[in-house]
Amino acid sequence: xxxxxxxxxxxxxxxxxxxxxxxxxxxxxxxxxxxxxxxxxxxxxxxxxxxxxxxxxxxxxxxxxxxxxxxxxxxxxxxxxxxxxxxxxxxxxxxxxxxxxxxxxxxxxxxxxxxxxxxxxxxxxxxxxxxxxxxxxxx
Amino acid sequence: xxxxxxxxxxxxxxxxxxxxxxxxxxxxxxxxxxxxxxxxxxxxxxxxxxxxxxxxxxxxxxxxxxxxxxxxxxxxxxxxxxxxxxxxxxxxxxxxxxxxxxxxxxxxxxxxxxxxxxxxxxxxxxxxxxxxxxxxxxx
DNA sequence: GATGAAGTGGCATATAGTGAGATATAAGTG
DNA sequence: CACTTATATCTCACTATATGCCACTTCATC
Numbered sequence: 001x002x003x004x005x006x007x008x009x010x011x012x013x014x015x016x017x018x019x020x021x022x023x024x025x026x027x028x029x030x031x032x033x034x035x036x037x038x039x040x041x042x043x044x045x046x047x048x049x050x051x052x053x054x055x056x057x058x059x060x061x062x063x064x065x066x067x068x069x070x071x072x073x074x075x076x077x078x079x080x081x082x083x084x085x086x087x088x089x090x091x092x093x094x095x096x097x098x099x100x101x102x103x104x105x106x107x108x109x110x111x112x113x114x115x116x117x118x119x120x121x122x123x124x125x126x127x128x129x130x131x132x133x134x135x136x137x138x139x
Numbered sequence: 140x141x142x143x144x145x146x147x148x149x150x151x152x153x154x155x156x157x158x159x160x161x162x163x164x165x166x167x168x169x170x171x172x173x174x175x176x177x178x179x180x181x182x183x184x185x186x187x188x189x190x191x192x193x194x195x196x197x198x199x200x201x202x203x204x205x206x207x208x209x210x211x212x213x214x215x216x217x218x219x220x221x222x223x224x225x226x227x228x229x230x231x232x233x234x235x236x237x238x239x240x241x242x243x244x245x246x247x248x249x250x251x252x253x254x255x256x257x258x259x260x261x262x263x264x265x266x267x268x269x270x271x272x273x274x275x276x277x278x
Numbered sequence: 279g280a281t282g283a284a285g286t287g288g289c290a291t292a293t294a295g296t297g298a299g300a301t302a303t304a305a306g307t308g
Numbered sequence: 309c310a311c312t313t314a315t316a317t318c319t320c321a322c323t324a325t326a327t328g329c330c331a332c333t334t335c336a337t338c
Contacts, residue, residue: 009286013326017285031142036271052140056248066175067266068273074245074252076142078160082328085284092144148296152316156295222319224294285334294325303316308309 001025002107007117010101014094015086019105022112023085032089032114034075037123040089040097040114047110048076089114140164141246146256148240153233154225158244161251162224171228171253173214176262179228179236179253180211186249187215228253 006019018026031048035041043051055072058065075096079087089099102117115123145158157165170187174180182190194211197204214235218226228238241256254262 011287015286015327020284052142052248056140063176064269064273067262068270070245070247070252071263071266071270073140073142073247074144076246077144078142080327084286084329086286088327090144150296151298154296154317159294221317223296225296227317279338281336281338283334283336285332287330287332289330290328292325292327294323296323297321299318299320301316301318303314305312305314307312 001109002112004107006105008103008105010089010094010099010103011086013088014091015082015088016103016105016114017084017086018081018112020085022105022107023081026081026112028081030079030081030087032077032079032087032093033072034093034096035113038097038119040093040099042087042112042114043110052076140248141251143246145244147242147244149228149233149238149242150225152227153230154221154227155242155244155253156223156225157220157251159224161244161246162220165220165251167220169218169220169226171216171218171226171232172212173210173232173235174250174252177236177258179232179238181226181251181253182249190250191215 002022002025004019004021008017008019010016026042026044029045031043031045033041033043052073055069058069075093077090077093079089081087097114097116098119099114099116104115104117104120106113106115106120141161141164143158143160147156147158149155165181165183168184170182170184172180172182191212194208198208198212199205214232216229216232218228220226236253237255237258238253239255243254243256243259245252245254245259
């Protein structure tokens, strides 16, 4: 299970370091995909396979199902963690998540998320404001 | 399984490079055919046979089934990947998908899709708008 | 304060992508 | 029927980009 929040930077070749705490659980090969709320999801290979199987069911069905599976499958990118512990993020994914140089790497249960630092700040601020109310609605 | 998104260009002879990540799974001979949403589908020979069998079942059924199987079966074109990793796309397929020079090659589960770059951009933008809501309805 | 690990930057090499040239095949015309 | 022309396919070569590796610096821990 991934927990914690780290600030890392992209180098000139769109590579970013994986926090050392995540490396063992992520394994050598990871999948980077478009996530929800304008961030990127990073999965270990095994977790991705489960996700992909769900999406594949809809790849030729309704127009909406096709659209979503296209977006998530075509948006997925296989990346190997290099000897220095970095992964490569393709341009189209970087621009999808409006990633510049400074990024936040966050552990969220079975996946790792990549956020633009500014987007992360504003997002967490809004959530913090609503958290109390949301907790009550859950209870 | 094909995943990822690549930007490639058609040369003056209607050939386009297959992304190196797709080559192994696509094999030497591929089938290019009309796809849904104004793009082209590219199948490895083995996957095409299964697809064609499914279509054949519907070729005498409902009007919609007949239409779809006509579209995909009559539009199918066999193409060999040449020594430089390119495939040849016939004119009628290029114009069906409004393909100009810049194209997007997208991996979607068991097939590869060819999109005009502009069409791809507008398509993904529309889907992204609906994606969050749709993802929630799936869960 | 020193030692070690983790993160970042840069460099070098390999390979993918694209453009162009040459040859072979097919078709049309004389 | 033969020759010429045009079209298509295959191969080669060059360039740009990506990926793997190495070294340095900074931060944390002992």
